[in-house]
Amino acid sequence: MNGVVLVIPLGAQAPGAEAYAIERARDAGVPLVVVVVVGSELTRRVAHTLTDEGWVGEWVSDGVVAIVEREQRAEAEAYGRAVAARAAEAGVAASACVETGDPGDICLRAVKECNAAAAVLVTEKPSWVTRFLSRGAAVRLPTLAGCDIRVMDD
Amino acid sequence: MPTPPDIVIDTRPLWMVLVSRSLRPLLVAIGIGLYGLVLALPAPEGLSVAGQKALAIFALCVFYWVFDVLPLMVTGVLAIIMLPLTGVMPATKAYALFGNEAVFFILGVFILAACLMKSGLSTRLALTILRRFGKSPRMLLTSVLILNAVMSFLMSEHAVAAMNFPIVLEIVAVLGLRRGRSNYGKAMFLALAWGTTIGGVATMLGGARAPLAIGMLRESTGLSFSFAEWSVAILPLVVVLLAICYCVIVAFFPIDVEDVRAADAVLRAKSLALGRMRYTEGAIAGIMLITLAAWIVGGEEFGLANIALGAVVVLFVLGLVTWREVEGYVNWGVLLMYGGAISLGSAINQSGAAAWIAQVTITRWATSGTEVIAVLSLLGIVLTEAMSNSAVVALLMPVSLGIAAAYGMDPRVMALTIAVPAGLGYTLPIGTPANAIAYSSGHLTTRDMVVPGILLAVVSWITFNALANWYWPLIGLHITGSR
Numbered sequence: 025m026n027g028v029v030l031v032i033p034l035g036a037q038a039p040g041a042e043a044y045a046i047e048r049a050r051d052a053g054v055p056l057v058v059v060v061v062v063g064s065e066l067t068r069r070v071a072h073t074l075t076d077e078g079w080v081g082e083w084v085s086d087g088v089v090a091i092v093e094r095e096q097r098a099e100a101e102a103y104g105r106a107v108a109a110r111a112a113e114a115g116v117a118a119s120a121c122v123e124t125g126d127p128g129d130i131c132l133r134a135v136k137e138c139n140a141a142a143a144v145l146v147t148e149k150p151s152w153v154t155r156f157l158s159r160g161a162a163v164r165l166p167t168l169a170g171c172d173i174r175v176m177d178d
Numbered sequence: 179m180p181t182p183p184d185i186v187i188d189t190r191p192l193w194m195v196l197v198s199r200s201l202r203p204l205l206v207a208i209g210i211g212l213y214g215l216v217l218a219l220p221a222p223e224g225l226s227v228a229g230q231k232a233l234a235i236f237a238l239c240v241f242y243w244v245f246d247v248l249p250l251m252v253t254g255v256l257a258i259i260m261l262p263l264t265g266v267m268p269a270t271k272a273y274a275l276f277g278n279e280a281v282f283f284i285l286g287v288f289i290l291a292a293c294l295m296k297s298g299l300s301t302r303l304a305l306t307i308l309r310r311f312g313k314s315p316r317m318l319l320t321s322v323l324i325l326n327a328v329m330s331f332l333m334s335e336h337a338v339a340a341m342n343f344p345i346v347l348e349i350v351a352v353l354g355l356r357r358g359r360s361n362y363g364k365a366m367f368l369a370l371a372w373g374t375t376i377g378g379v380a381t382m383l384g385g386a387r388a389p390l391a392i393g394m395l396r397e398s399t400g401l402s403f404s405f406a407e408w409s410v411a412i413l414p415l416v417v418v419l420l421a422i423c424y425c426v427i428v429a430f431f432p433i434d435v436e437d438v439r440a441a442d443a444v445l446r447a448k449s450l451a452l453g454r455m456r457y458t459e460g461a462i463a464g465i466m467l468i469t470l471a472a473w474i475v476g477g478e479e480f481g482l483a484n485i486a487l488g489a490v491v492v493l494f495v496l497g498l499v500t501w502r503e504v505e506g507y508v509n510w511g512v513l514l515m516y517g518g519a520i521s522l523g524s525a526i527n528q529s530g531a532a533a534w535i536a537q538v539t540i541t542r543w544a545t546s547g548t549e550v551i552a553v554l555s556l557l558g559i560v561l562t563e564a565m566s567n568s569a570v571v572a573l574l575m576p577v578s579l580g581i582a583a584a585y586g587m588d589p590r591v592m593a594l595t596i597a598v599p600a601g602l603g604y605t606l607p608i609g610t611p612a613n614a615i616a617y618s619s620g621h622l623t624t625r626d627m628v629v630p631g632i633l634l635a636v637v638s639w640i641t642f643n644a645l646a647n648w649y650w651p652l653i654g655l656h657i658t659g660s661r
Contacts, residue, residue, distance in 0.1 A: 035620075070614045075509055076249055077566040078336030078611030079386060081292065083506035088340045091347065092618045099357065099620065 027055045029143040030107070031131040034062050034100045038146040041176040042107055045144040049116045052141060058107045058120040059134050060100040061127045067092050097122055135171050142172045205247045213238040224537065229529040231264045236526050236576070239518075243569035250566055251511035254518025266525050275524055276517035279483040280393025284386045284516060285508075286486025290466065291333035291383075292507030293499045295341055299459040300329065302452055304342055308349075309445045315362060315433045318441060320424060322346060323369040327377030327420055331409075332466070335378030335385055335601075339370060339612040345448070346370050347619060349441040355621070361431035363621040368431070371616035372423050372604055372634065379601040380416040381409050382473075382482070387571050389482075390516050391597035394523040394575045399589045405473040405482060410653060411594055415645050422637050430630040458498050465489055465498075519572035523579075532580030540581050547587045547657040551595050551646050554578055558599030559639050563609050570600040591650065591657050602638050605631035 030045035032038055049056040067089045074085040104120030111118035123130045131145045216234035221227065235257060242253040258276070262269035294300045307325050312318035322342075329338045346366050355363035378384030382392070382405060396402045403411075469489040473482055493499050526532045544550045554574065561570045578592040603610040605628050607617035616622060646657055 066618055069608050070618045073608055073614040074336065074340065074611045076246075076511075077568075078334070078340075079288070079509040079512040079515075079568075080334070080336050080340055080611065081505075081507035081509050084295070084337060084340045088343060088615060088618075091344055095347065095620065 026139045027057050027141070028052065029057045029059060029131065029134045029138055029140045030146075031059045031061060031127055031134065031143065032103075032107070032146045033127050033148060034060055034096060034103065036146050036148050038176060041144050041146045042110070044174070044176070046111045046114050046116050048142050048144070049111070049118075050114060054141065056108070056111045056116050056118040057134060057138050057140070058104050058111070058118060059130060060104040060107075060120065060122050061130050062093075062096045062100050062122060062124045064124055066096075131173065135173070140171055143174070145173060145175045147175055202247065205241075205245050209238050209241045209247060212241055222534065222538075224530075225534040226530050228266050229531040229534060232261075232266045232522075232525045232529040233531040233535070235260045235264065235266065236522060236531065239522060240569075240573050243572065244565050246565075249511065250569060251514035251518075254515040257518040257522040261521060261525050266529060267521070272521050272525075275397065275521040276513070278393045278397060278517065278520045279481060280389040280396070280520065281513055281516050283382070283483035283486050284389050284512060286483060286490050287383050287386075287389075288334065288508045288512065289490045289504050290469065290486065290493075291337050292504050293462050293493055294333055294466065295337060295507060296499060296503050297456075297459045297462050298452055299462055300333065300338075300341055301345070302449070302455065302459065304329065304345055305445050305449045305452070308345070309442060309449065312438065312441060312445070315435050315438050318349070318438045319362070319365055319369055319427070319433065322366055323373040323420060323424055323427075326370055326373030327380075327416065330374045330377030330384045331381045332383055332470070334383075335374040336611040338377075339374045339615045342370060342374075343615050343619075345445075348444050348448070349438075350619070350621065352440045352444045353435060353438060354440075355435070357620045358623065360621070361434040363619075364626050365427050365431040365433065367616040367619050367621050368427050368627070368630070369424075371610075371612040372427070373420070374612045375602060375604060375610065376416055376419045376423060379598045380412050381405070385567065385601055386512060386516060387567055387597040387601050388593075390519060390568060390571050391575050391593040393516070393520050394571075395579070395589060395593045397520055397524045398527040398576075398579050401590050403590060403593065405477040407653075408594075411650060411655060412598060414649055415598070415642060418641050419634075419638055422641070423634060426630050426634050426637075431626075461496055461498055462493070465492055465496075515568060519568070523572065523576040526576035527579055532576045533583060534580070535577045536580035536584045539577070541584055547585055547591075548643075548647055550581055550585055550587065551591070551657055552643050554581070554592075554595050555599040555642050555646075556639055558596055559602055559635055562600045562603040563605050563635075567600045567603065567610070571596055574600070587658070588656055591646070591655050594650075594655070595646065599639070599642060602635065602642075604634045604638075 028045055028049040030042065045056060070092060071085050071089050074080050074088060100122040104122060108118035108120040127145060127147065131143055134140070135143050213234045216237050217230065221230055239253050239257045242248050243250060248256070258272055261267040261272040304325055308318070308321050311321040326338055326342055350363045350366055357363065382388040388408060392403055469485060472480065472485045477485065540550060540553060544553050558570055558574060574596045578596050579589055582589040582592045603613065606613065607622070607624050607627050608614045613627060617627065650657065
């Protein structure tokens with residue numbers, strides 16, 4: 025087993041999950057892999073609003089989306105580096121990367137790639153509407169034999 | 179041998195999977211059902227057979243526009259093809275309405291705005307103004323608000339927001355304002371979004387709402403507005419709203435920075451990168467000024483669309499722009515949407531359906547012109563938060579013309595009452611393109627926009643109605659009328 029994976033969506037504040045992941049990695053003596061996830065929903069909706077309601081041309085819309093993506097990625101990289109630095113202060117070797125997509129899918133892929141023993145998946149705290157609609161399951165719970173995946177709210 | 183892709187198992191409850199996959203077909207079916215229902219009902223008193231058919235098409239298209247079942251322009255096309263198919267209007271007439279002057283005016287304005295953006299002239303203007311006036315935090319914020327508003331007098335408000343977004347983003351970054359924590363960061367992006375929103379209603383160039391409303395007005399009544407008449411009627415509202423908007427922004431997000439000199443360095447660097455003003459920019463600026471003067475002075479004599487398209491031809495004659503560049507900056511779907519909306523509006527009016535809708539709806543709630551304006555403007559402001567502003571105009575304008583006839587009101591008042599409030603969407607983050615751009619900066623939360631946005635919307639509604647009652651009569655627009 026090669027590490028502990030911490031998956032955090034951009035914008036989520038999860039000091040508890042972060043501390044737990046660092047502690048797990050330190051106890052197991054393995055490195056921490058921090059994956060900051062950038063969602064594509066915001067840029068998709070911005071592009072839709074600009075072209076379908078604002079009637080702006082393709083180049084204008086693409087320009088705005090590219091700027092938003094670049095900003096999100098820069099913010100995610102900075103956040104990943106900050107978490108990795110805090111892990112290093114706690115004596116845990118850590119690396120950070122940025123991925124785009126569904127946090128659950130990315131968590132599964134990262135666990136497989138790192139052959140991880142444990143993973144912590146941070147989810148945004150669901151509203152009562154989300155909890156009602158999904159009957160309490162606000163996130164698609166990833167399951168994988170041989171890996172302890174813990175889902176924590178931000 | 180290639181590795182097979184991972185199998186993704188959807189672990190949501192079955193009913194949720196079924197609903198999410200069948201929602202769109204369900205909405206399509208509901209729209210068709212609504213159409214069938216309106217047709218199948220016994221013909222109401224006072225409504226002709228053609229009127230009932232037009233009403234059914236109207237119900238179908240409004241449903242699709244509100245729930246975004248199809249892209250807006252495709253629903254516009256649907257309206258065009260259904261009018262001749264159902265016998266409401268001959269095909270030659272339905273398709274001829276695509277050639278409405280308003281549609282070509284919108285096209286010309288969009289191409290002119292594309293040239294302004296492509297040449298870098300609009301960016302240069304923005305940088306110059308921000309550098310000249312943005313010396314203190316308060317002045318910089320005011321400059322962003324007013325700059326976006328004034329630029330939206332001349333080109334599409336959405337294009338202005340998209341164009342100035344990177345400039346504001348860089349200013350905020352160089353000032354070191356933290357996302358979601360800095361009041362000044364929030365204030366700057368709200369000034370960007372709301373400045374363009376308020377400025378966009380001032381002239382016929384800020385968005386396609388005004389030309390659409392005027393196109394429908396002319397098609398149904400033969401009446402119209404000149405370029406100057408529209409602006410004179412709305413400019414006082416814009417000035418008052420900009421002042422109120424500034425107060426609302428700083429009241430909710432008190433300025434928490436003391437020095438913005440770092441922003442000047444960024445603006446200077448960007449100005450230097452643009453270099454000296456080129457021949458292309460100067461020529462486009464000259465053509466724009468002449469075009470603007472022609473709209474104001476000779477708009478009625480020569481036609482707004484003729485002047486706009488004439489300017490476009492001159493741009494090509496002088497080699498200032500290529501067709502490929504124009505294609506990338508202009509969304510051609512707008513022609514289908516607006517052509518369809520004008521055809522549908524015309525059918526609703528000529529078939530008598532608009533008058534019938536007016537009779538069974540608003541005449542039960544409002545007894546005077548003042549009340550009609552209050553109800554319609556409120557509807558416009560509320561609806562535009564939930565649906566496209568062009569769809570709001572397409573929905574309310576035909577009905578409002580029926581209402582004007584029922585109350586003996588000046589139909590031109592209705593064009594203002596529908597087109598202006600339909601442009602004032604402040605509240606929802608993804609409700610309007612300008613709001614979506616500001617929200618995507620990451621500096622604003624939904625709450626940051628909703629709470630002050632509601633306050634601004636209420637103030638806008640009150641101010642608009644005050645203007646309609648006390649200012650418009652002074653310039654010859656009378657809302658008086660009663661049942």
